[in-house]
Amino acid sequence: MMTTVLDRADIKAKYAAERAKRLRPEGNDQYQRLSGKFAALAADPYTPFIERAPVADHVTFAFVGAGMSGLVVGARLKEAGIDSFRLIDKAGGVGGTWYWNRYPGARCDTAAMIYLPLLEETGYIPSEKYVRGPEILAHCERIAAHYGLYDKALFHTEVSSIEWQEATRVWRITTNRGDDFTAKYVAIGTGPLHVAKLPGIAGIETFKGKSFHTSRWDYDYTGGDANGAPMDRLADKRVAVIGTGATGVQCIPQLARTAKQLFVFQRTPSSVDVRGNHPIDPQWFDSIARPGWQKRWMDNFVENMGGGIPSEDLINDGWTEISRRIREKALGSTPAWLAKAGMRAREAFNRPPIQMGTDRVRAAFEEADIEKMEEIRARIATVVQDPHTAEQLKPWYSQLCKRPCFSDEYLPAYNAPNTILVDTDGKGVEQITETGLVVGGKLYEVDCIIYASGFEYGANFQLKTGFDLKGRGGQMLSEYWADGLQTLHGLHMHGFPNAFAVQMNQGANMVSNIPHNIVDHAATIAQVVAHAERGGFAEIEPTQAAVSDWVQLILTAPPSMITSSDCTPGFWNNEGQGWNEKFRRSQGHPGGAGGFFRHIEAWRESGRRSGDFAGLVFSK
Numbered sequence: 001m002m003t004t005v006l007d008r009a010d011i012k013a014k015y016a017a018e019r020a021k022r023l024r025p026e027g028n029d030q031y032q033r034l035s036g037k038f039a040a041l042a043a044d045p046y047t048p049f050i051e052r053a054p055v056a057d058h059v060t061f062a063f064v065g066a067g068m069s070g071l072v073v074g075a076r077l078k079e080a081g082i083d084s085f086r087l088i089d090k091a092g093g094v095g096g097t098w099y100w101n102r103y104p105g106a107r108c109d110t111a112a113m114i115y116l117p118l119l120e121e122t123g124y125i126p127s128e129k130y131v132r133g134p135e136i137l138a139h140c141e142r143i144a145a146h147y148g149l150y151d152k153a154l155f156h157t158e159v160s161s162i163e164w165q166e167a168t169r170v171w172r173i174t175t176n177r178g179d180d181f182t183a184k185y186v187a188i189g190t191g192p193l194h195v196a197k198l199p200g201i202a203g204i205e206t207f208k209g210k211s212f213h214t215s216r217w218d219y220d221y222t223g224g225d226a227n228g229a230p231m232d233r234l235a236d237k238r239v240a241v242i243g244t245g246a247t248g249v250q251c252i253p254q255l256a257r258t259a260k261q262l263f264v265f266q267r268t269p270s271s272v273d274v275r276g277n278h279p280i281d282p283q284w285f286d287s288i289a290r291p292g293w294q295k296r297w298m299d300n301f302v303e304n305m306g307g308g309i310p311s312e313d314l315i316n317d318g319w320t321e322i323s324r325r326i327r328e329k330a331l332g333s334t335p336a337w338l339a340k341a342g343m344r345a346r347e348a349f350n351r352p353p354i355q356m357g358t359d360r361v362r363a364a365f366e367e368a369d370i371e372k373m374e375e376i377r378a379r380i381a382t383v384v385q386d387p388h389t390a391e392q393l394k395p396w397y398s399q400l401c402k403r404p405c406f407s408d409e410y411l412p413a414y415n416a417p418n419t420i421l422v423d424t425d426g427k428g429v430e431q432i433t434e435t436g437l438v439v440g441g442k443l444y445e446v447d448c449i450i451y452a453s454g455f456e457y458g459a460n461f462q463l464k465t466g467f468d469l470k471g472r473g474g475q476m477l478s479e480y481w482a483d484g485l486q487t488l489h490g491l492h493m494h495g496f497p498n499a500f501a502v503q504m505n506q507g508a509n510m511v512s513n514i515p516h517n518i519v520d521h522a523a524t525i526a527q528v529v530a531h532a533e534r535g536g537f538a539e540i541e542p543t544q545a546a547v548s549d550w551v552q553l554i555l556t557a558p559p560s561m562i563t564s565s566d567c568t569p570g571f572w573n574n575e576g577q578g579w580n581e582k583f584r585r586s587q588g589h590p591g592g593a594g595g596f597f598r599h600i601e602a603w604r605e606s607g608r609r610s611g612d613f614a615g616l617v618f619s620k
């Protein structure tokens with residue numbers, strides 16, 4: 001007993017020491033955008049730019065962002081009979097994050113059965129449990145084609161302004177391609193992570209070799225392709241990768257296979273758990289694919305990630321394992337107990353569902369987490385042959401402080417003789433020169449630097465999207481949100497009639513399966529828009545009272561496990577700069593994703609039955 005307590009104290013002291021090394025006073029300001037002198041790095045390497053005439057028409061619904069949000073909302077609107085729909089995107093096609101992130105090895109960590117939306121509607125069977133990026137992009141294109149969403153779409157087009165026209169009660173939209181059109185409804189679904197960022201390393205602009213961000217992969221330079229063809233043009237190149245987050249973990253093994261020399265510059269190691277991928281057998285798929293199966297699977301995932309005791313775990317992945325371990329610690333149960341006894345056992349033991357945020361759950365979380373992280377650290381030592389490298393790859397923080405990663409290829413990559421880990425001891429690369437990168441006073445000369453340095457998160461709305469919404473009375477959305485998000489259900493804003501923000505915060509906030517948030521919002525949008533169209537209403541808008549009540553409810557959410565004070569800094573926790581009310585407003589429903597989905601389904605059901613969508617006003 002004594003040993004365990006001491007071990008835990010040592011581990012926590014180590015976590016605190018590692019956090020202190022990594023903490024930077026500049027917080028999010030340590031990064032820079034792919035603009036100004038770096039603007040060329042933001043260019044689209046995937047689709048040629050095509051000249052077109054500006055549009056000046058009227059559509060019923062305009063959606064900014066042709067990623068999964070725009071696609072799923074478009075699909076649901078088409079199903080509801082709203083045919084006049086326009087997607088607008090700065091990319092050259094649909095797919096959003098999967099359009100841009102074509103780096104080698106890109107794959108989704110969430111099971112395809114629940115991650116790929118509209119599988120039943122499109123009749124598509126994923127090839128594997130965790131599918132590759134090109135398969136996800138192809139599915140996005142499938143949705144667009146299936147629902148006719150390419151008609152009227154504007155690609156390689158950036159919105160300049162969106163303004164509510166009080167006299168005509170429509171939105172006026174202008175773009176950088178000279179478009180000037182109107183829409184009765186607008187929605188913004190530009191994604192939580194779409195503005196690529198570069199590290200603010202001294203001298204970064206002086207580098208004379210090749211460089212690019214992972215979301216703008218230059219296959220002309222590297223050779224190969226997103227489908228896994230070897231990057232043969234790197235055979236004589238010394239390559240540096242900066243960043244070992246979820247992106248770095250996926251592209252580094254591919255680079256290790258082909259580069260003459262690969263230097264991986266690490267600031268904080270990722271936690272890398274086993275992948276456990278396998279093909280999906282079409283016969284097995286047929287056996288489970290009864291009507292409504294995908295919703296059942298998505299709901300089952302939510303149930304397994306939540307505080308109650310699930311009846312079964314259909315997904316059985318690294319995410320549900322995290323929850324299962326916490327639950328077992330909190331309830332003193334075993335996997336067999338959970339699997340066999342399920343809900344009946346809860347009744348038998350007369351135990352309430354676990355309330356996230358209570359001391360009991362926090363203690364259970366800590367115990368389960370230390371156990372898990374010890375396993376993850378031990379695995380490194382068994383896979384990576386060089387003991388010094390293995391030691392440097394060990395993550396010293398709680399698993400949910402950073403995005404957990406899952407890979408069976410990442411750790412073995414460091415056994416390749418051409419692959420060198422350059423650990424920066426939490427400090428980052430010191431300097432970039434004309435010829436290479438400096439760490440610990442040593443210059444590593446390279447031909448190419450690949451920035452796996454991630455994306456802006458939580459930046460203010462206007463900065464992130466490049467445009468602002470001008471609502472009723474000239475109020476800008478960035479002003480309305482200046483002190484933090486304020487919405488009804490994460491979706492509707494007072495003063496911005498017929499406008500929808502398709503995003504996760506103040507809603508389910510489900511980071512482990514982002515499309516679930518989207519699919520749910522799409523159901524709401526299609527329902528309220530169809531209701532307005534059927535009833536001949538000109539405007540849909542929440543009352544400010546409903547918005548304020550909702551924000552107050554969100555502020556009652558228990559502190560999230562990822563904001564813990566011993567967390568290593570990162571984009572999930574505001575770079576360790578504290579969790580003020582502005583950030584707390586970005587939390588989800590206090591009942592977790594399950595609590596939100598239950599609330600919103602009841603809300604939609606009430607609307608369906610009686611036309612009463614509490615908090616929303618429909619006006620003629």
Ligand code: NDP
Pocket residue numbers: 022107108109110193199200201242243244245246247248250265266267268269403424427428429452453454455569570571
């Ligand atoms: P991240 O922000 O997670 O990682 C950026 C990396 O760059 C970190 O390792 C960071 O270090 C490092 N870095 C930043 N500045 C410096 C510096 N000055 N010197 C050295 N290193 C530096 O971005 P990713 O693109 O990896 O991932 C973003 C998100 O995208 C993920 O969290 C996930 O949500 C999603 N994603 C999902 C995937 C999947 O499903 N498999 C795959 C890829 C991405 P530090 O950690 O110290 O900040």
